[in-house]
Amino acid sequence: MANVVIETQNLVKNFGKICAVKDLNLKVFQGEIYGFLGPNGAGKTTTIRLLTGTLKPTSGTVRVLGMDMKQDEIKIKRSIGVVPDEPRMYSNLKGYEFLNFIIEIFGLDKRTMHDRIEELSTAFGVNYLDKYISDMSHGMKQKLLLMSVLMRKPKVIFLDEPTVGLDAKSAKILKLLLTKYASEGCTIFMTTHVLEIAEKMCSRIGIIDKGLLIAEGTMDELRKLVKDNVASLEDVFLRLTATEQDILQIVEEL
Numbered sequence: 639m640a641n642v643v644i645e646t647q648n649l650v651k652n653f654g655k656i657c658a659v660k661d662l663n664l665k666v667f668q669g670e671i672y673g674f675l676g677p678n679g680a681g682k683t684t685t686i687r688l689l690t691g692t693l694k695p696t697s698g699t700v701r702v703l704g705m706d707m708k709q710d711e712i713k714i715k716r717s718i719g720v721v722p723d724e725p726r727m728y729s730n731l732k733g734y735e736f737l738n739f740i741i742e743i744f745g746l747d748k749r750t751m752h753d754r755i756e757e758l759s760t761a762f763g764v765n766y767l768d769k770y771i772s773d774m775s776h777g778m779k780q781k782l783l784l785m786s787v788l789m790r791k792p793k794v795i796f797l798d799e800p801t802v803g804l805d806a807k808s809a810k811i812l813k814l815l816l817t818k819y820a821s822e823g824c825t826i827f828m829t830t831h832v833l834e835i836a837e838k839m840c841s842r843i844g845i846i847d848k849g850l851l852i853a854e855g856t857m858d859e860l861r862k863l864v865k866d867n868v869a870s871l872e873d874v875f876l877r878l879t880a881t882e883q884d885i886l887q888i889v890e891e892l
């Protein structure tokens with residue numbers, strides 16, 4: 639059995655009266671690409687923020703790479719890479735200054751990183767590292783942030799809606815790169831609304847709805863759950879989140 643890299647026990651996050659994450663028990667193994675799906679407001683971003691230590695849980699525990707988030711937050715943060723849904727970076731830095739800043743704070747080897755930056759710039763068509771971040775488009779910032787994570791080749795990568803804002807070629811390259819990294823032992827946890835991406839890339843998929851993990855498994859296991867061995871992930875998702883009927887009704891009433 640592969641190593642457990644991400645683990646939560648009875649994880650809960652309340653925002654006032656809203657329970658965004660309810661009693662979540664997750665296990666993600668080394669080398670997996672775990673897809674985390676759910677309707678809008680289901681609790682995906684909150685979960686990623688809990689798993690990466692940017693949000694404190696109301697109760698429950700998070701362990702990453704065998705370390706407890708409460709005790710080893712800094713160590714965990716040094717070993718993981720996070721690509722949030724909104725790329726927030728120091729806007730008064732130029733692209734290359736931002737990458738150099740990451741190299742400095744993580745204490746990375748400059749030569750190796752500069753070689754990786756060159757490879758990744760070519761792969762993602764990044765020819766704007768001398769521009770100020772404030773002058774970059776959303777997609778340009780997203781690619782810069784992706785490069786800053788991928789160049790480090792962290793042991794665990796968390797991505798929240800990674801392909802949003804990326805052009806088709808960059809999205810394809812990102813998918814291939816993540817698959818390659820996973821095959822080399824990196825563990826990937828990502829949220830997406832693009833079910834085709836989850837179906838093609840992810841070894842296992844978790845579906846969260848109103849803060850509850852309502853299903854989890856490989857595509858085959860999810861198909862068994864809905865008793866339809868040819869169901870697509872879209873069929874499975876809509877059946878489990880009970881929106882298929884709503885959709886038909888909504889369209890009929892339009």
Ligand SMILES: Nc1ncnc2c1ncn2[C@@H]1O[C@H](COP(=O)(O)OP(=O)(O)OP(=O)(O)O)[C@@H](O)[C@H]1O
Pocket residue numbers: 653656657658676677678679680681682683684685
């Ligand atoms: N900082 C916050 N303060 C109050 N409520 C919050 C906060 N962050 C999230 N929520 C609430 O928690 C619930 C889950 O939100 P979350 O952003 O995790 O959903 P999501 O699954 O990522 O949604 P989407 O697919 O739309 O991005 C929602 O009801 C949201 O309004």
